[in-house]
Amino acid sequence: MRWSDSFIPTLRDAPAEAEAASHRLLVRAGFIRQLHSGHYSLLPLGLRVHNKVADIVRSEMDAIGAQEFLLPAMHPADLWRRSGRWDLVGAEMFRLQDRNDADVVLGMTHEEVFAALAAEMSSYRDLPQIWNQIQTKFRDEPRPRSGLLRVREFMMKDSYSFDLDEAGLDAAFDAHWEAYLRIFERLDLEVMDVQASSGAMGGDASVEFMVASPVGEDDVARCDACGYRANVERARASVPPIDDPPSLPAPEQFPTPGVRTIDQLADFDGGAAADRQIKTMVMVLDGELSLAILRGDHQLNLQKLADGSGAAEIRPATAAEITARLGADPGSLGAVGVSDLPIFADEALRGRRCMTTGANEDDWHLRGVDIERDISNPRWMDLREVGAGEPCIVCGQPLGIVRCIEAGHIFKLGRKYSEAMGVSVLDADGEARTPIMGSYGIGIGRAMAAVAETHHDEKGLCWPISVAPFEAVVAILDLADESQSRAGEVLYQELSDLGVDCLCDDRELRPGVKLADTELVGIPFRITVGARSLAQGNVELTERATGETVLLTVEEAAAAIAGKIAAQRS
RNA sequence: CGGGAAGUGGCGCAGCCUGGUAGCGCACCUGCUUUGGGAGCAGGGGGUCGUGGGUUCAAAUCCCGCCUUCCCGACCA
Numbered sequence: 001m002r003w004s005d006s007f008i009p010t011l012r013d014a015p016a017e018a019e020a021a022s023h024r025l026l027v028r029a030g031f032i033r034q035l036h037s038g039h040y041s042l043l044p045l046g047l048r049v050h051n052k053v054a055d056i057v058r059s060e061m062d063a064i065g066a067q068e069f070l071l072p073a074m075h076p077a078d079l080w081r082r083s084g085r086w087d088l089v090g091a092e093m094f095r096l097q098d099r100n101d102a103d104v105v106l107g108m109t110h111e112e113v114f115a116a117l118a119a120e121m122s123s124y125r126d127l128p129q130i131w132n133q134i135q136t137k138f139r140d141e142p143r144p145r146s147g148l149l150r151v152r153e154f155m156m157k158d159s160y161s162f163d164l165d166e167a168g169l170d171a172a173f174d175a176h177w178e179a180y181l182r183i184f185e186r187l188d189l190e191v192m193d194v195q196a197s198s199g200a201m202g203g204d205a206s207v208e209f210m211v212a213s214p215v216g217e218d219d220v221a222r223c224d225a226c227g228y229r230a231n232v233e234r235a236r237a238s239v240p241p242i243d244d245p246p247s248l249p250a251p252e253q254f255p256t257p258g259v260r261t262i263d264q265l266a267d268f269d270g271g272a273a274a275d276r277q278i279k280t281m282v283m284v285l286d287g288e289l290s291l292a293i294l295r296g297d298h299q300l301n302l303q304k305l306a307d308g309s310g311a312a313e314i315r316p317a318t319a320a321e322i323t324a325r326l327g328a329d330p331g332s333l334g335a336v337g338v339s340d341l342p343i344f345a346d347e348a349l350r351g352r353r354c355m356t357t358g359a360n361e362d363d364w365h366l367r368g369v370d371i372e373r374d375i376s377n378p379r380w381m382d383l384r385e386v387g388a389g390e391p392c393i394v395c396g397q398p399l400g401i402v403r404c405i406e407a408g409h410i411f412k413l414g415r416k417y418s419e420a421m422g423v424s425v426l427d428a429d430g431e432a433r434t435p436i437m438g439s440y441g442i443g444i445g446r447a448m449a450a451v452a453e454t455h456h457d458e459k460g461l462c463w464p465i466s467v468a469p470f471e472a473v474v475a476i477l478d479l480a481d482e483s484q485s486r487a488g489e490v491l492y493q494e495l496s497d498l499g500v501d502c503l504c505d506d507r508e509l510r511p512g513v514k515l516a517d518t519e520l521v522g523i524p525f526r527i528t529v530g531a532r533s534l535a536q537g538n539v540e541l542t543e544r545a546t547g548e549t550v551l552l553t554v555e556e557a558a559a560a561i562a563g564k565i566a567a568q569r570s
Numbered sequence: 571c572g573g574g575a576a577g578u579g580g581c582g583c584a585g586c587c588u589g590g591u592a593g594c595g596c597a598c599c600u601g602c603u604u605u606g607g608g609a610g611c612a613g614g615g616g617g618u619c620g621u622g623g624g625u626u627c628a629a630a631u632c633c634c635g636c637c638u639u640c641c642c643g644a645c646c647a
Contacts, residue, residue: 012596012608013582017640028581037639092645109647142571142645156647217646302644315571315644409647443647478605512607530606 001470003505008045010517020215022452023147025461029520031469038144038152040445045521048469050155053187053451054134054444056466057157060183064175066130066159071113073136077103079112083420088312094138106138111413111439114160115421118435121162124427127435128168130175132159134444146215148449149405155445161438162418164427169412169436173205176410176440180209183442184407186570187451188464191407194220195230197303198411205412209442210404211450220404221386225397233303236382237390237399239348242275247353248368251336256365260331262296265356265365272296272356278349278369280333280358282322285311285342289325291335293357293375294346294384301385308381309344326360334358335375336366345371345378405450413437461522462544465568470503472561473523477511477530487554488529491539494558495527500565519544524568525561 007030014024026032031046042050058068077095080086085093086105094106107113114131121127134157141152148154161172177193184191189211196208208231210220221235222228230236256268262279265271277296282289283305290309292300306314322330325341334357335343349355355369371378388401415434417423427433448467455462465471472495476488485506492504503523505514511530518526528540528549538551541561552560 009580011581015581015640016576016583019641034639137647139646143641143643145641150646154647158647406647441647446647480605510605510607510609512605512609514608515606516608528606532606 001503003473003503004507006044006503008517008521009043010520018147020146020149020449020453021456022149022215022449025456025520025522026147026449026452029461029522032148038141038150040148040151042445045469046448049448049451049463049467050444052467053448054155054157056186057183057442057444057447058134060179060186061130061132061157061159063182064130064179066132069114069117069131069133071107071110071133071135073107073138075105075107075113077105079116080105083112083115083417085112090313092140092142094140107135108137108139109156109439109441110135110158111160111417111437112421115417115423115437118162118418118423119421121423121425121435124164124425124433126425127162127164128172129162130159130172131162132157132440146449148445149215149453150217151445154443157442157444159440160413161440162423162435163438164425164433164435166436169438172438173410173412176438177207180408180410180440180442184209184211184447186466187447188466189407189447189450189454192220192222192229192402192404194222195234196409197231197233197307207410208406209408209410210402211407211454212402213405213450213453214403215453216403216405218404218406220402221399222402223392223395223397223399226392226395228392228394228399232385232401233301233307235386235399236393237386238393238396239384240391242352244276244353244355247370247373251366251369251374253359253361253364253366255363256332257363259363259365260329266296270367271365272367276355278334278352278355278357278371280335282317282326282330282333284315284317284321285309286313288342289317289321290342290344291333291338292344292346292383293335293349293378295348295352298346298348298384299387300346300383304381304383304385305344308383309342309379328358328360328362332358332360332362332364334360334366334369335378336360336369337374339376343375343378344383345375345380346383347380348384350380405446405453407447407450408440408442410440411438413439456522459516460520463522463524465524465565466570468501468524469521470523471501471565472525472527473503473505473518473521474527474529475505475514475518477514477528479506479508481531484529484531484534487534487539491527491529491554491558495562498558498562500562525565527557527561 009030011028014028018024032040093108137156138153144151163169191209194208196206198206219232259265259268262274266274274297279294279296281292281300349371353370356367359366389398392399415436418435418437424432474488474492476484479485495502524544526542533540539557540549542549
């Protein structure tokens with residue numbers, strides 16, 4: 001392709017609203033443009049990269065025996081009612097009516113549609129199956145952000161496995177796990193496969209593929225010593241035991257004028273250290289007021305509460321709700337004597353005695369609280385969020401917390417959707433069986449942004465050859481110079497004939513502009529054809545990633561470059 | 571949805587406080603010169619100042635409403 005004929009609108013300045021490096025650079029280098037919040041147009045260069053990412057994903061899915069489908073993006077509401085997600089999902093799903101006032105949705109994922117198709121299977125002989133597609137998903141995100149990293153309309157490779165039993169699911173799950181690691185390796189993304197919360201998708205096992213990046217939105221706890229790693233929504237650390245003094249015969253109320261926080265109570269004369277306090281959080285779980293209690297110096301992780309309680313929707317209670325029900329303001333709350341609300345207790349409180357907590361009366365606290373004795377029917381679960389430096393649950397070494405972009409996620413789904421859609425096959429004994437499903441996703445545009453995020457420098461993007469918009473660019477510095485333009489044209493032709501995905505920069509611009517543009521766009525190899533080297537019969541080969549330049553004779557250049565590129569392809 | 575910021579030509583910004591009919595850099599068009607790291611000179615085109623209302627002789631500027639975008643928190647590929 002010729003640059004002079006192409007639409008590659010590069011910008012010297014990035015739009016003011018772009019902050020993430022991938023966002024700024026993809027806009028500046030002419031890959032994407034925003035249409036409105038969360039919806040981006042892929043320009044020709046952007047689509048080339050997007051296609052290459054999708055091709056890599058597709059080839060690895062093919063390699064594990066997945067069959068590609070293309071399903072509708074618009075679904076009848078009925079399908080989502082059958083799975084229960086019409087009510088469950090809420091505002092994140094785009095919903096609309098057709099001309100007959102029938103409810104329809106824009107698919108945010110395709111479990112329902114694939115499961116509906118799977119209902120055509122009738123024998124165990126039809127299993128196992130792995131079905132995938134690369135399709136646009138729509139999600140009315142509360143907050144689109146960071147360019148392609150979080151959008152409302154995006155291409156996702158989603159695949160679904162159907163197996164007769166758990167062992168089959170395990171095999172499909174592991175096959176995807178391996179395939180995903182290969183995909184991210186080919187994208188030159190360093191991913192961590194981490195234990196994750198299954199969240200709203202349901203199911204029991206899930207693994208996320210995380211790319212470390214400050215612009216990510218997830219935190220991963222990682223142990224460098226033993227390799228333990230998990231999303232903080234799921235990660236656990238060991239909590240050193242605390243030696244409690246003997247308890248009082250019963251909780252004792254004492255005045256604490258003005259004390260509203262854990263810290264204030266820790267400093268208060270007659271108070272207690274944070275790790276000897278019980279923190280009481282009032283949350284609304286699916287509309288029901290509930291208490292979550294933790295050690296005073298521990299943080300509640302909302303996802304853990306959601307997973308542990310099974311609630312679909314969680315929010316902190318408002319001050320008004322709290323006062324109406326508990327009779328005190330936030331800051332003086334406690335679970336002692338509360339018997340009409342569900343109480344979720346963090347494991348770290350188990351067995352603790354002689355603790356201090358709010359009395360549900362402003363300016364009063366209780367001391368001498370013995371948890372098992374004084375708090376009625378708590379449901380024990382892991383609720384606390386791990387912090388950096390805490391001892392690893394496996395080996396005891398300090399954990400690190402790393403900010404990450406979630407690039408892929410695989411789930412063991414279970415039978416929720418196959419059951420809802422009436423998928424049933426007869427097994428070898430003639431018994432009806434509901435196949436078990438797995439669900440596996442990679443966001444194509446997000447992966448592209450993650451590559452941009454981790455492959456750039458001050459000059460611009462720096463694509464790995466596997467997904468670069470072009471593998472090489474021939475930059476003819478002075479078009480007016482016959483010998484340069486002739487040599488450049490020949491080289492461009494030879495490289496193209498040798499199968500190199502090549503761009504020819506034949507624009508009549510000053511050399512500085514052209515060189516800066518190729519660097520901004522991030523093409524891995526630049527062949528510079530200019531008077532200086534050409535006088536000796538040479539052209540220059542510059543590698544974008546390293547800036548290294550070597551001289552090659554005009555005659556040998558094409559073959560040498562093609563060889564070099566072939567060696568780097570994955 | 572809670573908190574913060576911002577909407578002036580394609581991009582980046584100034585002008586607003588103290589109202590007087592819009593300006594700068596980059597980009598763009600024409601000509602000449604220039605040509606190995608974002609050229610120079612000369613000429614030129616392009617803006618309902620997000621939007622609706624109000625105040626005023628007069629509004630980009632002051633007041634009120636709305637819309638949109640971005641950033642920080644709760645959700646996800």
